[in-house]
Amino acid sequence: MKPEIPPLNRRLSVAPMMDWTDRHDRYFLRLLTRRTLLYTEMVTTGALLHGDAARHLDHDPAEHPLALQLGGSDPKALAACVRLAEPWGFDEINLNVGCPSDRVSSGRFGASLMAEPGLVADCVAAMAEATDRPVTVKHRLGIDDLDNDDHLQGFVDRVAAVGCRVFIVHARKAWLSGLSPKENREIPPLQPERVRGLKAAFPNLTVVHNGGVRDLATARARLDGLDGVMIGRAAYETPWILAGADREVFGQADAAVPDRARVALAMADYTARMTARGVPLQAITRHILPLFHGVPGARAWRRHLSETAHRPGAGAEVIREALARCAAARPNAA
The missing domain is CATH 3.20.20.70 (Aldolase class I)
Incomplete structure (x- = not known):
């Protein structure tokens, strides 16, 4: 759709x-x-x-x-x-x-x-x-x-x-x-x-x-x-x-408030599609390193992505693993 x-x-x-x-x-x-x-x-x-x-x-x-x-x-x-x-x-x-x-x-x-x-x-x-x-x-x-x-x-x-x-x-x-x-x-x-x-x-x-x-x-x-x-x-x-x-800024009172964990999972789904087309995992994960900036677990999130994304065969599971290591992974985390 x-x-x-x-x-x-x-x-x-x-x-x-x-x-x-x-x-x-x-x-x-x-x-x-x-x-x-x-x-x-x-x-x-x-x-x-x-x-x-x-x-x-x-x-x-x-x-x-x-x-x-x-x-x-x-x-x-x-x-x-x-x-x-x-x-x-x-x-x-x-x-x-x-x-x-x-x-x-x-x-x-x-x-x-x-x-x-x-x-x-x-x-x-x-x-x-x-x-x-x-x-x-x-x-x-x-x-x-x-x-x-x-x-x-x-x-x-x-x-x-x-x-x-x-x-x-x-x-x-x-x-x-x-x-x-x-x-x-x-x-x-x-x-x-x-x-x-x-x-x-x-x-x-x-x-x-x-x-x-x-x-x-x-x-x-x-x-x-x-x-x-x-x-x-x-x-x-x-x-x-x-x-x-x-x-x-746009005054859209009914706009849904994003959720960091769900954004991470959506990026994992997107990554799976892109890596299947030959896009290197690091080309995507480098952009999402600051997703949890300023909240508990941000360092663990960044570390896992940085240390793992370059490994041969690494794919979207790296993002899900990083999320699991992040204290802010529960839905509706600030």
Whole structure:
């Protein structure tokens, strides 16, 4: 039976994160929240057009609502990727204009595109022509010395002119010279007031805050004056924060509260299906290590998964064994 897909609502989303938000992690997060919008890892145009497209695009129907994030700067290549992805039925196509890594910048995409609003507009226009899905942009406040509200608003104005209605703003500038990607996530100060200022300048656009959100209380606070909030690393490192999202952020009073033990068992069933298709067990278990973070038995859970998942022939039983060792394994454990 095909799972019911909630309508796309941008009040809360989980950021695209390289090496983290793959299909197995997304399936896991979907067991915690039905309403939160999920994103793929960034997929470059080269990877789709010249590699194994299905490896990047395949996903379980349960993952929806789901957005595909693309990385690139060639309008024709981006449009070709959008057309290639159409059969997979993503709910949104997003262009990465925020990644600060040297590899991405040297390829003329990611945050470096903040300096080329005309090119970004051309890319978005070409992508929108290839699909009837929303085409959105995730970007920074600025880069290097291009870091003021005039430039930021000029960038948004140029891209909005070709039809983009949704802007997801990482509330930090990016230093492309002198800082590593990790430092670019932490050192430039957050400036959430500038994101709110952007929304005030463009009240008819959808503006989403990204950066520094570690829990739902902060997410709710960041929603003040904005259309949505995106959570990054906290959703991976402490995923259980999403368990209350449907009620606390989306206001769905009748939303079922997840149960950690049942989530673990659901992941065991999913793992059995995936390993039967040749997926390595560790490719799945690495994402669920923090499931019991902060509750009794968390260490035993993590230890058994870490020490056992790599063994030849290991399968879904490893998750069930880890659960049996966890003091929080009884149903309705907090």
